[in-house]
Structures are given as structure tokens and as C-alpha cells.
Amino acid sequence: MPRQPAQPKPSPRRSPGRPGRPEAGQPGQRERILDAATDMFSRQGVAGTPVKAIATQAGVTPALVHYYFSDRELLLDAVVEEKLQPLVASVFAAAADAEPMAMLIGIAGRLIRTAAATPWFPGLWIREVASADGALRERVLDRFALQRAGALSAPLAAAIVRGQLNSGLEPALVMPSLVGLALLPLATTHIWRRLPGGEAVDTDTLVRHVSALLMHGLAPAPDAGKSRLSPESS
Numbered sequence: 626m627p628r629q630p631a632q633p634k635p636s637p638r639r640s641p642g643r644p645g646r647p648e649a650g651q652p653g654q655r656e657r658i659l660d661a662a663t664d665m666f667s668r669q670g671v672a673g674t675p676v677k678a679i680a681t682q683a684g685v686t687p688a689l690v691h692y693y694f695s696d697r698e699l700l701l702d703a704v705v706e707e708k709l710q711p712l713v714a715s716v717f718a719a720a721a722d723a724e725p726m727a728m729l730i731g732i733a734g735r736l737i738r739t740a741a742a743t744p745w746f747p748g749l750w751i752r753e754v755a756s757a758d759g760a761l762r763e764r765v766l767d768r769f770a771l772q773r774a775g776a777l778s779a780p781l782a783a784a785i786v787r788g789q790l791n792s793g794l795e796p797a798l799v800m801p802s803l804v805g806l807a808l809l810p811l812a813t814t815h816i817w818r819r820l821p822g823g824e825a826v827d828t829d830t831l832v833r834h835v836s837a838l839l840m841h842g843l844a845p846a847p848d849a850g851k852s853r854l855s856p857e858s859s
Contacts, residue, residue: 657685658679658680661682661683662683665679666704666745667744667752671697676690676691702764705764705765709749709765712739712746715735726790726840729799729803730836734835737811737831737835741831747808747811751812774800778797781796781799790844794842794843806839810835811831
């Protein structure tokens, strides 16, 4: 009597409430992973964020994180190129079209508003770009930050010579100082919100505050026509 072919075993039924493992290629998976990584890097640093934690926050498996980003270097590249670089480009949009002081105050205002609307931005910049051992530092400097700041150095130097900006300014330090004024308050809200009046500070107030600091520091001094003063002669 011929043998009957073996019948395929039925697939095991999943327990109620346990979703199946997400499959690669589903819409939005890569974006969720990148969003989760960016957010976690800003809060606990690149070194302190394992792939498993990124996968958990994104709602995928660690294997899917590796599917889209085969190693951590590719993930860091994506954070810089797809998250940080577009934000910085929007902040510097049309920056060269304005009078020097208005240009700098405009950059500061856009930077504050962009950072306030993007909670991960200040923490990520301070932690992983501004710090000496930041995991994103060299990528950001090499790919756009030095180019952006360098393009403004000569116009700023010329504006100082013409008396349009304070003669005590150092062109190479103007942009780092501006970025610090704009981002550090947003990265330290957990501290100054506990000070008297801190709870009432909103984005508009912060823009006004930083603009006032910049206007006072950037404005030409009464002796703007004289040679730049050294600290010893002031």
C-alpha cells in the first residue's frame, strides 16, 4: 500500500495580545528607528545607548535596526545628515542677505525657535557636538559646521573694520558665542526653571533675552572709529 505524503503541520497560533515580529520594509520603520536613536542620543549619549534600547523605543527588533543600519557608524551618519544638517541649513537660510547685526540676531532667533520646537536638538548638540569627545563632533565639523561658520568670518571681520560691529569682537569667536547663547539655555531648562521667574520664560522671552544680549555685545562702542582696544588698555 503506497505511503501517504506527510501532511504539513499547521502554523502554531500566537497567543492573544502578542503581535508578530515586525518585518523589514514596512512603511516608516527606518524613520522610527532614526527618530528613536536621535532622541535617546540627546538624552543619554551615543555611548550610553545600546541598539536594543533603540529598537525597543522604535517598536522593532534589534535585527531590524541592523537591517537598516548595518553598523553604528551608518546610524551616526544618518543622524548628522538627515537630522542635524537640515536643521542647521534652515537656521542659516538667507543669513548673508542682511546687515551684519540683523543677520546675527536673525540667526540666533531662528536657532532658538528651531531648537525649542525640536527637543532633542539642544541636548544632542551640547552632548555630542560641542563636547571634546562628542561622537558626532568630527562629522558635524567636517560636513557643514566649519563651512557655515567659516563663510561668515570674513564678512564679520569686514563689518568690524567698517565700524558696523563692536571693535572688541573676535570674528572666529562670534558664531561659537552665538550658538552657545542660543542653545545652552535650552539645554539647561531643568536648572533655571527652578529659579524665581523661570517658569514664566517661554520661547519668545528667550529670543528677546538673547537678542538683547547680542545687541549690547555686538553694537559698535562709542570709540568704534579708533583702533581695536586690547584688554590691557580698556
